[in-house]
Amino acid sequence: MSGDRIAVATSLEPYRTAVAELPLRARAATGREGIVVIPGLGRWTDAAATAAADGASALVITDPELVSADAVRELSAGLRIPVVVERPRLRPDTAEDALRARSGSAPRMLIAEASGPAAALDAVTRDAAGWLRMLSGGALRVVSGDRTLALLQTTAGLAATFGTIAAARTSVGMRIEVLGEVQTQVDVGLAARIVTTSSAGTLIAPARFETSARVALRRALEALETGSAPIDLDDLADDTALLEDLRCTARR
Structure with missing residues (x-):
């Protein structure tokens, strides 16, 4: 049965729980295989690029801290795997x-x-x-x-x-x-x-009672199962660019 399930590599408890709640579709993994969950802390774009280079088949970025719109666009342009961005305030x-x-x-x-x-x-x-x-x-x-x-x-x-x-x-x-x-x-x-x-x-x-983590994991699983390509990184870049424009306007 494990051969039919998608591996999920994460150390974050909300995602461990989400994996346990989706036993027919997901299984816990310790390596860099399958879906890799990247905490959205610090230079999370670098961590995401590294995980993709190490063989991840999909990524989930959790509640990302602010990085520049250019950094997000550069990451998006360089990846060829599905990326889901968990944004708890924008589910x-x-x-x-x-x-x-x-x-x-x-x-x-x-x-x-x-x-x-x-x-x-x-x-x-x-x-x-x-x-x-x-x-x-x-x-x-x-x-x-x-x-x-x-x-x-x-x-x-x-x-x-x-x-x-x-x-x-x-x-x-x-x-x-x-x-x-x-x-x-x-x-x-x-x-x-x-x-x-x-x-x-x-x-x-x-x-809505489903956790934000489980929603994000389900979307990543669906992307791999159907071959779809979420545009979460592009949306995040657009929203960040608007924030940057607001900052520039405030400084004038």
């Missing part, structure tokens, strides 16, 4: 819940706020940028702004405002609002809460 399943509840209704304007301690604020801002990208349906650029508030615009001309708050507390959070005939409010702290309001009433998305 693909919760993002799909938010989009599905809108039933294709076009947004008219978006508002994003990100808050957290100074050491974590850039990473939180990057992930809030990801929510804006997903809910607007396209890339964004900075039109104007300062250290705490910026005006953005999508390639289709849709406007968005982006506020950041450096807070003394240790917790991080974000709120993203989509205005239009259908309104969406996403609050992200320890978990995500999605509220959709339309002429039909108000819908609160049910809580």
Whole structure:
């Protein structure tokens, strides 16, 4: 049976648990075979490139710390294996819940706020940028702004405002609002809460109980099983590039 299961090499307890919960698809491994889980700490791009060179068939990057958009793009361009990026504040399943509840209704304007301690604020801002990208349906650029508030615009001309708050507390959070005939409010702290309001009433998305690690591992397994190629690194690079543009605007 082990020959039919995909090896997963990790020392991280949430992923060990996820492997144990998927016994028909995954098995624990100690080498650099199969799926290799890379902690997103420090120069994680170097660790990912090394694991790929050592023979990994897929990678999972966990909650990556901030590195430059160019470094992420360079990694993406140099890899020929699937890469899944676990972003607990921007889970693909919760993002799909938010989009599905809108039933294709076009947004008219978006508002994003990100808050957290100074050491974590850039990473939180990057992930809030990801929510804006997903809910607007396209890339964004900075039109104007300062250290705490910026005006953005999508390639289709849709406007968005982006506020950041450096807070003394240790917790991080974000709120993203989509205005239009259908309104969406996403609050992200320890978990995500999605509220959709339309002429039909108000819908609160049910809580997701699957761990972020298990979601990421399932996506990596699916990529190997189906031959698909996740674009997580490209999305991460785009979100990081927007953060870098926000930084540059604030320094002007």
